[in-house]
Amino acid sequence: MHVMILGGGVVGVTSAYYLAQAGHQVTVLERQPGVGLETSFANAGQVSPGYSAPWAGPGIPVKALKWLMMRHRPLVLWPRLEPRLYGWLARMLANCTEDAYRRNKGRMVRLAEYSRDVLRDLRAETGIAYDHRERGTLQLFRTQKQLDHVGDDTRVLDAYGVPYEVLDPAGCIAAEPALARVSGVVVGGLRLPGDETGDAHLFTKALAGLCTELGVTFRYGARIAGLQEAGGRIEAVMLEDGTRLTADSYVAALGSFTPALLRPLGIALPVYPVKGYSLTLPITDADAAPVSTVMDETYKVGITRLGDRIRVGGTAELAGFSDVLRAPRRETLERSVTDLFPQGGDLAHASFWTGLRPMTPDGTPIVGGTRIANLFTNTGHGTLGWTMACGSGRLLADLVSGRTPEIASEDLAVSRYAA
Template sequence: MKTVVLGAGIAGISTAWYLLQQGHEVTVIDRAEAAAMETSFANAGQLSYGYTTPWAAPGIPAKAAKWLFRQHSPLILKADGSLFQLQWLMQMLQNCTTERYQTNKERMVRISEYSREMFRRFEAETGMDFEGRKKGTLQIFRSTKEVEAAEKDIEVLAEYGVPYQRLKPEECLQHEPALHHALGKIAGALHLPNDATGDCHLFASRLKNLCEAKGAVFKFGHAVERFEHNGKQIQAVYAGGERFEAERFVCALGSFSRTVLADLGLKLPIYPVKGYSLTLPVTDGNEAPVSTILDETYKVAITRFDKRIRVGGMAELSGYGLSLPPERRETLALVVNDLYPKGGDLEKAEFWTGLRPMTPDSTPIIGAAGFNNLFLNTGHGTLGWTMSLGSAKITADLVCGITPEVRSDDLALSRYA
């Protein structure tokens, strides 16, 4: 079966991989000049299966109101002049109830845990090196108030059977020895041993090569222009001045899924949430992080690759712009310098920004939509890397008419009908 995948980020390339394994003839189309050059390029790097949780939760509106007026805030809200931004925010607020939080949490954990299993299978099959580590995530709290607030998160972890360990400040050194500089600033911590790390861009680039070896064709520099359809079925997509026919189409265009599919009359509730990162070379391995550290106060993650440190965080709702304000860089630099002052060279840090495709309920949109041969794999928010292989396998199964290994009927766009 001939299938076109729109998008060569981590979601699109992973989907192509599983389609190829099921015998499809796959063409992947992307406007960029290479694989994973946008949102997948320099994300925070953590495979945070245990930290999977909806943004929309009870108490979040009150927290968000406080964050907006704080220096080095984890949340930045700027009007983008669109009605959609207001509608999306309202939908998100409607999901901040206990009932909806539980529903959304279950969906997200289901996908993340399945993705963890798919990563296990993938690594056993291919042995691919993507600078991955399996040493867990350490979430640190800078105040007793944060420690107490974490008890609600711990209850959720226990409910879903996610392993965790409460830690006193000095016990953090068992997992992150270089935090000895910052012990006086830590009130407590939570360790999630099942989490992992890895360079998403490196993984996607090498997976693209594996896909090509299996016969996939990649068309870079091809922006989607329009679709040809009869109202029920898509016959072709025009991109980069070329026409591509197929029997099945998969949209994995992240934040741009909404704008590209709008011409088909589809209204995807996906908003581009801007995130930032710094990538700096390691100067002293003994003074650098071992795995991933999540700073609860600033909502910033610090992740170790082989010879680099990735610092990522913040959520800015301001539209599709990709500017790099110096004050965002200052926040990231402040956190990494505070916790690992001798670990990396900030003067050589690369500053980056990307747009995370976020739904109001934080759950990705996976499944058929609008046309009987169009499928979606998009809207993963901050968990695109974490959920990548699980979401891709579910999508490929649905495209092939195979019942996925985990429940998927509540992941489709129809849940917003």
């Protein structure tokens, strides 16, 4: 079967790899000159099944109001006349109940844990390298109040059997020795030893190389304009330059841009672009840099070591498809890394980046078939697209191939929104 993947981010490329492995002819269409150059380019680098949870949860509406008021705010809402945004926010609020949280978290943990296992298998089989580390992640508390609430998280971790350690300041320093250099900042932490880290862009490029060896064709500079449907099937992809391309099956993996492609076909995907920012600094003193990821709970910023660089990522900005780099967001990232790892990296030589997380209101990605028999989606991975990419690609390949997937998947398809 010839399968056409629309979009060459980390999710499109993992889909391509597992489809090619399953014996299909695969073509990837990507508008950029290479893979992983949009949202998958400079994310915070966490492969973190332990933190797989929807944003929508009990108590979040009140917390969100507080976050919006902070000087270095982790959440920014631009007042916009955009009905789509308010519809999406309303659906997110509807998911802030105990029941919805439990259901959504269960789906996300299932996919994220599977994904980590698939990634480990891939590493073992191919030796793929992407500045990865298997050193866990540390959520760092700067206030007693944050530490006092750790039970909210550990109860959930217990329920899903995720291993963790609650640490005092000495324990945090044992996990991240550079924290010994800052005084009066660390009150405690929650460490998830099963989490990993790595550079999603390096991974996507390396995996695209393995795809090419398996015979996958990559067409760069291919700007997709629309899909042609006839008789309940997709017949062709139309590019902006008028080129018409055909295949047997199609996988929509355009991240935040997927809804616009499928809307004319009557398929409504509740995916909104949630903007985030990152800084990448060269390490100047390896002993003063993080060992793995430190999640600064106060600013919701992730600080990760990636080879000889430190990646600092965070902020959720609801601002449509804007790619403007805003100075106050940079200040928040700088504040976090300067407080925790002041001598680790060189901020003067940092690169500043922004990307659009493809977020669903229930936090769960949309992986599976659609009402059109030969059209599949693999999108909506939000804050956890790197964490879930390998599992989503493998699952998608099984579904397209008509094989029974290794995890339950009915509740991951777009049809769940019809219920």
